[in-house]
Amino acid sequence: MQTPTLFALLLLLVLVAYGTGFSRALAAARSRGGMRNLAALPTYYGTHTALWCGLPALILLGAWLAFDDPIIRSLVMGAIEDKPDTIAGRDLLYSQIQNLAAGNLFGEPSAQVKAAAERLTSLQAAASTLQTIIVLVLSLGLGAFTLLRFSPEVRAREKVEKVLRGVLVTCASAAILTTVGILLSVLFESLRFFQSVPVTEFLFGLHWSPQMALRADQVGSSGAFGAVPLFTGTLMVSAIAMFVAVPVGLMSAIYLAEYASNRVRSLAKPVIEILAGVPTVVYGFFAALTVAPFVREVATSIGLQASSESALAAGLVMGVMIIPFVSSLSDDVINAVPQSLRDGALGLGSTHSETVRKVVIPAALPGIVGGVLLAVSRAIGETMIVVMAAGLAANLTANPLESVTTVTVQIVTLLVGDQEFDSPKTLAAFALGLMLFLSTLVLNFIALHVVKKYREQYD
Amino acid sequence: MTDLTQDQVRERIEQSLAGRHRKEKLFRGLGIASIAFGVLAVLVLFTDIISKGSGAFVQTTVQLEVTYDPAVLGIDKVDEESLTWANFTGVVREALRERFPGVSGRSEKRELYSLVSTGAPFTLRNRLEANPELLGQTEKVWFAADDDVDTFYKSLDDSAEGFRGRTSDQMAAWVAQLADSGELKKRFNTTFFTNGDSREPEQAGIRAALVGSLLTLMVTLALSFPIGVAAAIYLEEFAPKNRWTDLIEVNINNLAAVPSIVFGLLGLAIFINFFELPRSAPLVGGLVLTLMTLPTIIISSRAALKAVPPSIREAAMGMGASRMQVVLHHVLPLAMPGMLTGAIIGMAQALGETAPLLMIGMVAFIVDVPGGVTDPATVLPVQIFLWADSPERAFVEKTSAAIMVLLSFLIVMNASAVWLRKKLERRW
Known part of the structure; x- marks a missing residue:
């Protein structure tokens, strides 16, 4: 049947x-x-x-x-x-x-x-x-x-409720199953990858060109799998993004929480939150077609060489994307600082900004640091913006006007299209995925730990 | 400090006041500047996309007088088979030559033929199939112009020269001539909403991608909402404080921050390689997006459950209800609006997601509208990604228009979530 x-x-x-x-x-x-x-x-x-x-x-x-x-x-x-x-x-x-x-x-x-x-x-x-x-x-x-x-x-009710409870437990355990699934899928393929490429070469090699030759006698038949250029590229784009997102996000959170009137707050906050709802592919399109040419034009006008796909363009747009993330997380922790601390500082004669800088921010710091770490992990894992705007060339460079490539870009390029599951080229994507998963995991753990350990209890 | 008199102290404070107030103003200014930057980013993003994309909702069309000449078509009756073989291209070319009789020479003719879309013969085929009595008749038909002509004609609005690209002087002259006589017009672009993807920009549409997105979202919703709500109920109402519960909590918090592309790797390794589910299928896309949106739905559902006051539970318990009855009959209905809001926001997130779907092969070039969850399909964000990569200039416009459609869906979803929360949520 x-x-x-x-x-x-x-x-x-x-x-x-x-x-x-x-x-x-x-x-x-x-x-x-x-x-x-x-x-x-x-x-x-x-x-x-x-x-x-x-x-x-x-x-x-x-x-x-x-x-x-x-x-x-x-x-x-x-x-x-x-x-x-x-x-x-x-x-x-x-x-x-x-x-x-x-x-x-x-x-x-x-x-x-x-x-x-x-x-x-x-x-x-x-x-x-x-x-x-x-x-x-x-x-x-x-x-x-x-x-x-x-x-x-x-006792039919007890029996039915027992089954229902079992269903609830199973659904709740789906989260664990997912994590196990992720670990298994990236770990096994990564282990297979590390059989053909040594871990040290992958982690410390300076040259990345994953193209495998079709015939054995072809020139450059063995690909190079040194992932350092990818790591530096990822770090550079993320750093640029954080340079934009942290000051702007933090300052707008402070302004909204401490200075803005209710009317301004109720208008500006949703507008900034819109940035969080825009799909990343839209940001990618914006970065590639509007920001990258603009960056290039500005760079050329001040006499600098800029590639058409620059780390700067991708980083700037990614920063804009992360602004609402930083600002809403900081907003929450700033609002959690009790009013009595502000009143005390103002009563001692400090100005509003001194209150914010010397009392409110230090009190909220663990939460802010945790939020920034989460934002970093988001920047590292962001894919579409860099795929569309950062380029494919694995350059080991510190110049933000050059094109760089990132871990996520390489995962996408290695896996989109035809794949063979016994070639190091495909398996390399899983090794990169493992790196990505582990680094975001560590960042999240640190973030949660910082928040938990250094949080002052005011209640 | 003890050496200073009260007056001296006051003097020092007053001296420093100017500087402190200046700092205050600066700080405030920085705050305003940050807000302004954020708002400006929104404005620039939206105006950029709207200004690039609004053109795609109209299409330049050319009116030609075509004759369904049986001799040119090479058929004598209209049926399934003859329609397949009929030379509609010849009819279109004949019509173009009649309109511009002076054209001769190979390259000039090629330019003439490239005025209208390569989809023009299909337009004719469909017309003839619908009205077989047209055979041998002559009628005036509007054809979509070729994408280069379309781009050129639309760019005339911005500058007198216009964007030439592959449009030659001769073609520009023809376009001007046709436009003057009212045989070349911009009309509402229905193709964009009724067609699937195409290599030719003037024939490309978003229907297939929209249906693909809809199917994928349906799978996602059908799986993630019940599982997420069940998990939230367990964690909030039943879970004992033990290691297993702690492990689940840690896992949910972590999954919420795992990059979406990693979920794509999971989908590729497990759903496609291990379970051998079909590639590019909305089913697999939905499964991957389910895993991705589960944390969002669980977290918001828990918040909704938490917002139901304990007095409700106590009252039901006091009337003799079992714990399961308390939850299913009283707490869950009261928490439902909050859960639905969370689900809508989770779905909006899933609708805009691209990266994990690239991993499971939803980037394939798919023309047909998918009929079920196992058919190959693509989704709207991936379609945007694909078009953004296409070299034809006309695709920039299409991409922006597709983005506008996607964004309007997201705005509607988020607005309805806000509306639902305002309308249904109760303050206790």
């Missing part, structure tokens, strides 16, 4: 199970003289039956769909005598077999492919039948079993 049909049938069974459980409970209540003689409300009996009927079968079906293709593939490929050595070769062979099994014939297949295709077809048919039978038997069996065990003494 096709999976969607099976799914619909399962849904129908669940509905029937609910109805049966519900009416059994109603009948029991009637014969016993009222609802209060039941251990739970009829809906709970219905839900209880429906859960047993549907949930295990559904979980099994999900697991089946997730794992049947790899298992069938390994069965089919295991039966083949002489396999190609490379992953790409095996992939090609398997897709050939699949095509043949699906009836799209290209050329004259070898006997071994023909046999494998037949095996694939029969396995798929068997798997489909088996799936239908097991799912339906499980669903019907458990549903019927629950109905057989029905009695007004069954």
